[in-house]
Amino acid sequence: MSQTYLPGQTRQGERILIAIAVVLTLLFIVAPLAYIFVRAFSEGWRVYAQNILDPATLHAIWLTTMVAIIVVPVNVAFGVVAAWAVAKHRFPGRGILVTVIEIPFSISPIIAGICYLLLYGRQGLLGPWLQANDLQVMFALPGIVLVTMFVTAPFVAREVLPLMQAQGSEQEEAAVTLGASGWQVFRRVTLPNIRWALLYGAVLCTARAVGEFGGVSVVSGNIRGQTNTLPLHVELLFNDLNAVGAFAAASTLTLLAVVALILKAVLEGKRST
């Protein structure tokens, strides 16, 4: 009896645990995801299209796209440059530098927004100077871009740095010895080695940049049709009691998140081979 008892019990235990995991995930993760589309289309395709084509929503989509177009290339470049400095060279304070790169991960975006407001706002440290020179950073595109840069700064570096460290720099050193210039070494040797991790980091950075809410809501001023990014527009529509409109706007962000997840899975596969 004891022979059949133990394996039978564990297989049954296994099935129960899998069932609990699947049910909890369906309720906790899948339901919120599915509900966005259910509600967005609850009044049919026509209303959905109307909601998406609403000028304010289109403007929010445009603004969010602009922010991502500016922020992502900058942080991709920063990630690569920072990883190159840390992984390919030895210098005192490397550990501290890595910690500083990771700071934005541990700071709540809303605190990041407050930091920027205290720096660039009218009462901020640089406020008088900015006003004297007629420069508007807060409650305008530059502020939104800067905060988004802060929040997403570590994403690419975090993916590329460990890979560069693991690969070492023998290949690059050989190329240098053979007379390659710094740029040639980077383009021909380093870049092919890190391209999947780089792309993966860029995907994560884009997803985060597009969805940023807390920091942006501090510095944008929520000016309708001007500084309203897509996530802020979702909140605005929700507060206007236009739930279907809010869900329609949210569905575009959700679609983007799903695409990012699929890309992530594909790139993870590529990276491990």
Add this chain to the structure above:
Amino acid sequence: MTAATAPIRAKRVMPGFTLSLGTTLLYLTFIVLIPVLALVLKGAEIGPARFWQIVSSPRAVAAFQVTLTAAVIATIFNAVYGLLMAWVLVRYEFRGKRILDALMDVPFALPTAVAGLSLTALFSANGWFGGVLEAAGLQVVYTIWGIALAMAFTSVPFVVRTVQPVLEDMDPALEQAAITLGARPWAIFTRVVFPAILPAWLAGCTTAFARSLGEFGAIVFIAGNLPGRTEIAALLAFIRLEEFDYNGAAAIALVLLGFALVLLVLSNLLQNWASKHREATR
């Protein structure tokens, strides 16, 4: 003697050191360090007496209490659910496992405002879950349970993704030895597996807790934001800004920043313990 070897050692083979390090430092200084410094300077300007007055005001104390309580509830849920998910995803083979694994990243990929919107609608009286729960006498939306729910949703991947690699790395010989010695499954889990993953699990829970304390986007939708009842600290800081009370906002933000840094240090210590532990149990 050292003078002869020094020039050779100091000669850098890899190009672009000054350029890459210079660019990195410049970018970090302007994007990260100076803004954070602006907050710290503001805190210094407020002065300890005024700072304490702001932070210990009844509304602020209530906000900190709500935030901490909800974050504790969320972290307890994630500690259990995250551990279960990591276990199931590593130890069992079943159909749809890869999809289940990919779904664990949804909370990271989905903008927090979208998550907040969906959870609020889902758990309000006319949503899929809200009707059932309210019939059972449990109100989620506009209560601390809603805040905890939003926190749990946005921070669950931290626990799963921290425990998962450690479980994958565990030496099966330990468990096999325990089975050979006649240990029952539950005893194997509590005596062999759990001690091995404990540091990583605690590190994941700490990060999830830290993330919950700072969460804003998902919570403002579901909380109802009633001062003293369901107003979280991050929102109170935001409200102070809208009232142009920059001192009030900065003081609350500094307390949250302090929490975040302490938890960051704690989580790093736990991670170090975890990696040492991992070497030892391999």
